[in-house]
Amino acid sequence: MRALPTLSLAVSCTALAAAALVGCPTQEGEAEGEGEEGEGEGEAGPEMVLLETHLVDTDVDVSIPSGFALAVRPDGRFAVAYGRASSSAPQVECEDSFGGAPFVDAWDVLVVDEQADGTFRTRVVDSTAPLRSPFVDMVADPTSGALIIGYTGGAVAVGACEACDSRLAVENGDTFTLSTVATDGGSSPTPCRAIFQPVCGEGDCVGLNPGLAINASGQLAMTYVDQHFGFGETDIYKADLEIGLGNSGGLTLESVATDSGSGYSNTVTMTDEGRAMTAYATIGNARVVDPDDTSNDYIIDEGIYASTQQEDGSWSEVLILEEGSSSGRIATAYRAGSGFAIAWRDDGLEQLFLYTSVDNGASWTPVAIEQTSNTGKDPAIAFLSDGTLVAAYSHCKDRDDGSDFCSQAEDGVRIAMREQGGPFVRKTFTFDDEDVDGKNVDMAIAADDTVVVMSFNASSARIVVQRFRKQ
Ligand SMILES: [Ca+2]
Ligand SMILES: [Ca+2]
Numbered sequence: 001m002r003a004l005p006t007l008s009l010a011v012s013c014t015a016l017a018a019a020a021l022v023g024c025p026t027q028e029g030e031a032e033g034e035g036e037e038g039e040g041e042g043e044a045g046p047e048m049v050l051l052e053t054h055l056v057d058t059d060v061d062v063s064i065p066s067g068f069a070l071a072v073r074p075d076g077r078f079a080v081a082y083g084r085a086s087s088s089a090p091q092v093e094c095e096d097s098f099g100g101a102p103f104v105d106a107w108d109v110l111v112v113d114e115q116a117d118g119t120f121r122t123r124v125v126d127s128t129a130p131l132r133s134p135f136v137d138m139v140a141d142p143t144s145g146a147l148i149i150g151y152t153g154g155a156v157a158v159g160a161c162e163a164c165d166s167r168l169a170v171e172n173g174d175t176f177t178l179s180t181v182a183t184d185g186g187s188s189p190t191p192c193r194a195i196f197q198p199v200c201g202e203g204d205c206v207g208l209n210p211g212l213a214i215n216a217s218g219q220l221a222m223t224y225v226d227q228h229f230g231f232g233e234t235d236i237y238k239a240d241l242e243i244g245l246g247n248s249g250g251l252t253l254e255s256v257a258t259d260s261g262s263g264y265s266n267t268v269t270m271t272d273e274g275r276a277m278t279a280y281a282t283i284g285n286a287r288v289v290d291p292d293d294t295s296n297d298y299i300i301d302e303g304i305y306a307s308t309q310q311e312d313g314s315w316s317e318v319l320i321l322e323e324g325s326s327s328g329r330i331a332t333a334y335r336a337g338s339g340f341a342i343a344w345r346d347d348g349l350e351q352l353f354l355y356t357s358v359d360n361g362a363s364w365t366p367v368a369i370e371q372t373s374n375t376g377k378d379p380a381i382a383f384l385s386d387g388t389l390v391a392a393y394s395h396c397k398d399r400d401d402g403s404d405f406c407s408q409a410e411d412g413v414r415i416a417m418r419e420q421g422g423p424f425v426r427k428t429f430t431f432d433d434e435d436v437d438g439k440n441v442d443m444a445i446a447a448d449d450t451v452v453v454m455s456f457n458a459s460s461a462r463i464v465v466q467r468f469r470k471q
């Protein structure tokens with residue numbers, strides 16, 4: 001581990017001073033969003049208010065499509081984890097799928113965390129073989145305050161020039177304790193599905209798309225995709241979703257959905273009792289076979305799935321949108337009394353959906369949060385202590401030139417919230433008129449219900465972290 005004291009140059013903008021500081025975001029309510037769900041006439045509804053903004057400079061390659069994670073410690077301080085090509089680690093030698101042996105740049109997994117005096121510190125958590133997004137997730141342990149980072153790391157696989165292990169970093173004072181969660185397709189012992197030509201135990205490329213969840217007791221879940229050998233069609237379309245359950249001291253591995261191209265875009269959440277729910281895209285076309293009666297064979301459909309751990313530890317997998325697809329995050333949340341929630345921006349239907357379940361994941365009820373074509377990417381969802389559901393996501397107003405590009409004058413972060421039994425109330429927070437803003441959104445709720453949202457300003461390679469409060 002190496003400290004990088006010069007990397008993080010932070011500027012803070014308070015809401016009051018925002019207009020006076022160059023580059024500080026502005027806040028604007030949007031009539032389109034707030035009116036359409038029909039707020040009561042003359043009634044003052046709840047509102048999300050911007051408290052403060054922090055801008056953190058990075059030297060990250062702005063072409064990285066995803067790979068940022070936000071966490072908030074029990075005392076309210078935030079941290080952001082991300083990755084970028086290493087400036088100092090030696091190159092990595094690997095054999096690609098054609099048998100060649102190139103040298104490729106190593107990558108660093110970094111974390112920037114807010115200090116008690118409001119300054120920021122940047123630490124390199126680990127240096128690994130090249131990373132493929134999404135490669136990092138992070139939570140803060142409510143019992144110790146320690147940051148816990150799940151990432152794709154470790155050595156390359158044979159034939160795949162990228163990091164191919166599932167790794168965990170647990171903060172220990174100024175340093176991190178690093179461990180390997182899984183190394184290969186057989187690390188998770190649960191048997192394969194009864195599938196035609198199963199591959200669930202094969203290959204040495206695991207760890208893509210880590211997801212982390214922790215509950216108030218410190219029980220931890222970590223999901224990741226097992227992509228077998230990491231490059232062939234079977235590896236991708238028969239991928240497994242696997243999970244580690246335990247605590248920051250150690251995880252026990254299981255398979256959730258094998259051989260079906262499952263686990264893409266996944267996240268995971270956890271109940272107060274320590275049961276996990278994970279939502280993900282399945283992109284394969286696996287045939288489940290009945291050895292006694294082939295008329296019972298069936299195909300696992302492509303779509304968006306939720307798997308909920310039952311009281312006996314088994315998994316109940318439900319197809320919640322057939323042919324649904326996501327190129328961003330499929331967000332998950334849980335609150336006792338509210339149940340489970342899932343949100344993603346569907347690529348095919350071009351809508352931001354919210355699905356909720358109050359029967360332990362057996363049935364799911366949909367509602368569209370956004371129905372405009374480009375708004376809703378990279379959603380994050382969470383509940384406030386009063387049961388209000390909060391969703392933060394990328395806002396994009398199409399340019400009026402017929403292209404799919406967002407207007408740089410109107411892009412940013414949109415926050416939608418819904419009180420129990422109430423309508424969605426939306427507010428858009430735009431940033432610099434000249435910049436590409438509001439990318440790679442993530443959100444975490446502090447213990448005092450402060451809503452902390454991060455996004456990436458792709459023009460200046462700055463991380464924007466803002467605190468909000470429902471009023
Ligand atoms: Ca491996
Ligand atoms: Ca496996």
Ligand SMILES: [Ca+2]
Binds near residue numbers: 432433
């Ligand atoms: Ca902008």
